[in-house]
Amino acid sequence: MRSRTATLLVLALAASQLGGIPIVQAQEDPAAVRVTVNARAGLESVGDAAIGVNHAIWDAQLGTPEVADLLRDAGVQAMRYPGGSYSDIYHWRDHTAPGGYVAPNTDFDHFMAGVQRAGGQAIVAANYGTGTPQEAADWVRYANIEKGYGVKYWEIGNELYGNGHYGSGWEADDHPDKSPAGYATLVAEYARAMKAVDPTIQVGAVLTTPGDWPDGLVTSGDAGTWNQVVLSIAGPVVDFAILHWYPSGTGAEVLTKTDRVPDMIRLARQQIARYAGKELGIALTEINTSYGRNTQPGALFAADAYATLLQNGVFTVDWWNVHNGPDTASTIGGHPDFHDYGLLSSAGCLSDGTVCQPPLNTPFATYHGLAMTSKFVRTGDQFVVAGANDPLVKVHAARRADGGLAVLLINEDPDVAKPVAVDYAGYAPAADAQVLTYTNGDTAISTTTGSAASLTLPPYSLTTLVLRPATQSTGPSAPARPTATTVTDRAATLTWPAPAQGAKYEVHRQNGTVSEQWGETTGTTFTVRNLTPSTRYTVNLIARDGTGRVSWSSPPLTFSTTTPAASTCAVKLTNANDWGNGYVGSVDITNTGNATVDNWTLAFDWPTGWQQMNSGWNATWAQTGATVRVAGADHNRSLAPGATVNVGFVGAYQGPNVPPAVFKLNGVHCTTR
Known part of the structure; x- marks a missing residue:
């Protein structure tokens, strides 16, 4: 492995996509795996029976x-x-x-x-x-x-x-x-x-x-x-x-x-x-x-x-x-x-x-x-979003009540060590960290001191970084989990208890390991617009007081926008017969518009990599990657206004059978029934 040196840069990005959340970055070895820990994108907390x-x-x-x-x-x-x-x-x-x-x-x-x-x-x-x-x-x-x-x-x-x-x-x-x-x-x-x-x-x-x-x-x-x-x-x-x-x-x-x-x-x-x-x-x-x-x-x-x-x-x-x-x-x-x-x-x-x-x-x-x-992780810790750009490196992170942060890094490659550079969003760690390591064949977990921003993961290893903040600062209390009171195809209204006097709540969306700030308010509701129909969103609240101090993230809220409120087509997928790793899917396609649709093609994507279409009937079926395309046959390629055609397929799955979220008929996003 190449040797590398790292320095810590603390960047206050007041106008960045992270809405003022500080980022700590490491000058990196180009060969290093990039790990991102977003301490403002909260997940669930650890209980006492975990x-x-x-x-x-x-x-x-x-x-x-x-x-x-x-x-x-x-x-x-x-x-x-x-x-x-x-x-x-x-x-x-x-x-x-x-x-x-x-x-x-x-x-x-x-x-x-x-x-x-x-x-x-x-x-x-x-x-x-x-x-x-x-x-x-x-x-x-x-x-x-x-x-x-x-x-x-x-x-x-x-x-x-x-x-x-x-x-x-x-x-x-x-x-x-x-x-x-x-x-x-x-x-x-x-x-x-x-x-x-x-x-x-x-x-x-x-x-x-x-x-x-x-x-x-x-x-x-x-x-x-x-x-x-x-x-x-x-x-x-x-x-x-x-x-x-x-x-x-x-x-x-x-x-x-x-x-x-x-x-x-x-x-x-x-x-x-x-x-x-x-x-x-x-x-x-x-x-x-x-x-x-x-x-x-x-x-x-x-x-x-x-x-x-x-x-x-x-x-x-x-x-x-x-x-x-x-x-x-x-x-x-x-x-x-x-x-x-x-x-x-x-x-x-x-x-x-x-x-x-x-x-x-x-x-x-x-x-x-x-x-x-x-x-x-310990009782009371809150998981936060973390990830890596190498599929053989798994990353988890959690905030601690004492202001610390822990990062678990898993190298699943049995043969190759992985140099890693860690970027922190919303958290400024001290330069050094406690490093816990368990490698292939060890009989105990070892403890050393190392860098918070760079390290090398041995093959087939577990490594935990235990970090302390560069400076201690007590922020406002973390907000409660918001609720979605009204959700449509393109908008959602979020509500929560009133923030403390002098504090405001920032609304952040999780997008991978990045937080995107949607807005802020001193009130108890927030309506976000211009959303995409049939899409799942995860959001957190962050409290910020008058001195600029910020809280831990709220627990996450995940909601899905509805299918289009108005469309010229509608689709209903029914699991007609399931046998545990496969099923018969029945699909009704309805023309809800005012014009006849000729030479129709329906397209949808499987949400996961473990789902597929094996065969189909009453249409021409094809799958490329995760995308399935269904083209009308000679006897049903024309759909008059109000008409419905039924087609079917045999699907297979080797994990959770997640239904497709979006169906498009000749490129038009259909209402899902």
Whole structure:
């Protein structure tokens, strides 16, 4: 690598596109990866259960002092019990799981002793599959009334969509009605019984993860998909939604799939708002990867996935799991991998005895990935927008209550070190930084002092910069999240509580890693005009007082403008039949104008890179890149005023199936119905 020197330039850009936000830039090596951190573009904040793990009652190490201390040292905040599908066969009072193995000293009190020693909190999955609402209510009474454990989060069952209703069955479910309606009706009963004991608890219902089986499926007799039915019935009485995520593929494939998280969580929120009619928290209570579970790819994936999920508002992310055991042996990145779901070694051997794991409780790389994440973000920190111009360098950043800023840099290239130059918008750091590094094959995270503006990322590495401000300054309090009270195709009115006396609010739009100031006001509303129809916008508020001091950013507001209020065409896309990774799309195209449209062509773009059109009918279909073009056939190429033509296609997807936002007929932006 070329050596380079860097100096810090603090530029006050009063008339810049960042609306007066200072930028700190590094004179850069031309070969360096350009990283931008925009401290004024706020994302979501970190809660007190953010970094979690799963415990299982078949793990004899559950709750032991050594394990509790290791989890404490890794910054684990939440521990889920009693472990995956065992949740639906476990009876807490007599500590039995008919049909499964229960290790000694893994009962609820032993579990809670480990949780308390680690300084965390519990997430408990009540038995839905073979249990009753009364059994769950009694557990709440024992935990919170008799023992005073203060368990806040209670799930109702585990992956109940896997009870055979959609053909595949791995989850115990003794109920005669295994439909989503059957589950949701009983979940509401569970929630009412448990909250009658302790009204302060929060109860979660199992949903399918957008883009993962059986998302989108509707079976005979159901009123809709699993999520639609569960949210419609149980949504009004529960407090959070439960998702699980196990992305698969090669190392390179898995590491790119964190890019799917924003769409995954956004679609889940849309379903919640539409069918539950209120906001619900989102908990991702199981996550793991198919590649490099015990080696560096797993560590990189864990850190990136946790940060991406948390900055998108998931309140807890729980790794599956603490111990599991070896499955197969391989060498990944030059180090042994046992395809073990656990964070810590079980000291097990393969069935033929040829390969054995390291000593019991030896941390695997993924353990250090979680530890790095906990050193990067802490309770109360607010994520801010960050990015890089190299797809193999992932970047996350967060502001701290003490005025500091932390930046997590992930080099996913297994072979090449990456020199990096960091630009800061809205934040002026001191020249030096604390540098935390975890590289391929390390057994611990190292700490050194380095530059805030330039560094070199080793291959396959995690690096966190912990920065302090060049000068301490206390600004106004951060504004609350704005709301969009009126949204049309070209305008939106935003509202918020009144700012403090003498302060004004600036309205900033996030555009990649850049903030664009839309305007400012001392009032409580702001209307932005000249927007683009069918477009998603994310905005923040910044408070500025009379001396020019600025606040942290508000939490973000994301809204979408509507399709054109007036157009000469309308399009309706219907998912006519879905099978989990593909579907039949039915498209109605209507001429809403006064003139006949001859030789029509409809065009739309897939919003993601994992969606495509496989075949189509009743028209000529073609896809180039992300763009699909549909041309009328001989028998329907002419559309009279008021006429509708129906065409269809087979679509495929390998992630969240995001519907296209814009349809254009002969170049005219159509209304979407």
